[in-house]
Amino acid sequence: MNTLYYYLKNKILTVNFLWWLLLFLFMLIFHSRHYINSDEGVILEGAWDLMNGRVLYFDFFEFVPPASFYAVFWIWKIFGVHYGAAKLIGLLAVFFSAIGIGKISRTVSKNKLAYLTPALFIASSFCWPIINHNTFALPFIVWGVYFFIKAVNDISRKNCAIGGALLGLSILFLQHKGIIVLFALFLYLIIIRLIKRNNVFLKLIPFLIAPAALPACLLIIKWPAALLYENLIAFPLFHYMETNKVSYYLFAFFFLMFVCAVWKLRKNLNKTVGLLIVVQLFLLVSALQRPDSYHIASALFPLYCLAPLVIEKVKCQKNYNFYRAAALLAVIIIIFPSLSSLAVFPPFSSMRNHEILRFINKNCPGKYIYAGPFSPGFYFETKKLNPTPYAILITNHQTKKQFNEARQYLEDNSPSCAVLNYGLVKKFNHDKNNPVDNYILENYKPAFSSGGATVYKK
Incomplete structure (x- = not known):
């Protein structure tokens, strides 16, 4: 009995575990809504077509990779065709992304504020269409970056390969973002080789690229390469941005925040901080295709991870109140879409019987x-x-x-x-x-x- 009590107290019922449990419940409550959303509908319809025997890219057209459709299709095969089953994938994607953000944040800074960054990320997701390829791809990108950070710091080929494989899987959900992050990591290895003048970083490149390429190569087994190129590369490249023109004010604000963060961290550019800066720059560029609140907020995770360290650096400066006000404004801008969405569709609301x-x-x-x-x-x-x-x-x-x-x-x-x-x-x-x-x-x-x-x- 004493052994069980000790195990529960010291191994399970820790402050860290209870904090994550609270965040998980927090996420479940505010994502407990069932509404008809066009962005979710794309994935739901594709999976529904698969359930009815239609063949992706042949019987119905899509310009996103197949993994999101098949993820919902397979979970429906297990649990039945229910909205909640499909949403479970999105919830797990958000939660595991938050865990990855928390781990990276604590790698950057031991400040207790590192525990708040996952909470901010989860809060920003309440307005997201979480049954969506953008959301499904995110945990693979976050954890790919996490393992790459470990690879660079430890010169670990194993961790580099894991990071590359995870980014390769992300490409199966969202092609352009996974490729952009992969290129950012490749470029980082080149940059750090030039700075450190050590060829050991170049030797990590094959262990990054080869595992990343493998999942994408598997697509060619099922679909012709020409068809994949036409649907997944040519069509979005020449048609997506023409339709998705929105204001760049939100992008400009967070790009300015990013530049300020880089300036404040310029004297603390260790390998982890430098890597996150490079990844954040490329993720912001990836959001330019449609820089709305969803695409911007889901691209900010490196900035979330750097935020506790930035706050440490400005805390003792004379203009600290200015930076605190700017940080508060950024938080408000990040969570305001979620608050607006919850005002229209409160928790536990449903349009199933509309x-x-x-x-x-x-x-x-x-x-x-x-x-x-x-x-x-x-x-x-x-x-x-x-x-x-x-x-x-x-x-x-x-x-x-x-x-x-x-x-x-x-x-x-x-x-x-x-x-x-x-x-x-x-x-x-x-x-x-x-x-x-x-x-x-x-x-x-x-x-x-x-x-x-x-x-x-x-």
Whole structure:
């Protein structure tokens, strides 16, 4: 009995364990919402298509790697087709990312503030579409950087290979961010070789690159290389940024914070700090494709890890109050989107039985329904199939050829209903004068409206 009490007290019920348990419960409560989100809908629809025997990249088009779709598909195979099962992947991704951020923070600084950085990260995630490739990729990137830090400090080929393999896995979820971080680590090895004049760092490069390349090479076994290039490289490179133009004010603010942090740490540039600075720079660049609160906040983890050390450096300076105010402003900007989201959808709220879903289930027979221009969440929620190969049909994003192809699929499959929500795509400057929207508006009549979405019936 005494042995059990000692084990519980000293091994399990530690302050560290209780802190992480509190953060986990904190995360569960504020992520306990079920709402229809377009970014989550992309992954849910893709996994739903897989469940119905459709083949990714052949039967339906996507421009993100396959791992997110298959992760949800496999968890549905185990636990059944439920929103909560898919969300479990996102919750674990957020939580394990937070643990990695905490470990890196304590590597940088022993300041107790290092325990708060994971809490800030989790709080920033409450507005995120966590059933999403951006979220799923994050723990692999965070832990890849963590093991690479260990590799550089210990000159460990094993840790370097682990870090490379984790970054390779991240590429299977989100191609550009994993590749950018991998390039940042490669560049760091070159830089530190030049600074230290020690070839031992160059010898780590094969142990970084080879394990990172292996997961990506596995894709070629299932899909032709030309198809992967067209969908995963060429299409997002030439079409994604054209549609996703948003204000750069948020990016400019955090880039300024990053520059200030680098300036304050310029005399403390050990290998870990230098590495995090390089990674943060490249992650900020990766967010330029769409620098909104989600993409910026999910790219800030190196800055979170450096924050306790920065605060230590400015604590005794005359202008400490200015830096404290700037840090407080940054925290407010980071968590404000979460607070706004929770105000609209409080914890435990659900749209599973929303009136528009009830209407569709009662009045839209058949296995097909069209939901556009960017409302793919309706396919999973109604358990119906997309009559076209495209989860997204936004002008300037999809090509004219794809719009014409989608219209032909609509004519052939003739869904009984179509759901249109133009409010969601106003920010993308979507033009309703296109083959798909014209077909819907010419052949379907408005039957029911709710929450900005309108159901059209034939």
